Amino acid sequence: xxxxxxxxxxxxxxxxxxxxxxxxxxxRLVLKKRATRYNTKKPTKALQRQSALKREEYxxxxxxxxxxx
Numbered sequence: 853x854x855x856x857x858x859x860x861x862x863x864x865x866x867x868x869x870x871x872x873x874x875x876x877x878x879x880r881l882v883l884k885k886r887a888t889r890y891n892t893k894k895p896t897k898a899l900q901r902q903s904a905l906k907r908e909e910y911x912x913x914x915x916x917x918x919x920x921x
Contacts, residue, residue: 855879 857872859865876882895903 855881 855872855875857868857875859868
């Protein structure tokens with residue numbers, strides 16, 4: 853997937869650069885590359901279960917805090 857910006861008539865180079873940056877940002881290429889930069893392990897079932905229990909605990913705390921606020 854090529855990203856490029858062609859200079860229009862009477863357009864400043866600054867504006868062309870900004871258009872190019874915007875296209876790069878909108879394509880989310882940088883985010884995808886940063887995400888794959890480091891190899892990460894997939895969470896095990898035990899870890900998923902543990903994090904789910906922790907989320908549930910946080911939800912309960914938030915719910916009680918909203919009730920008694």
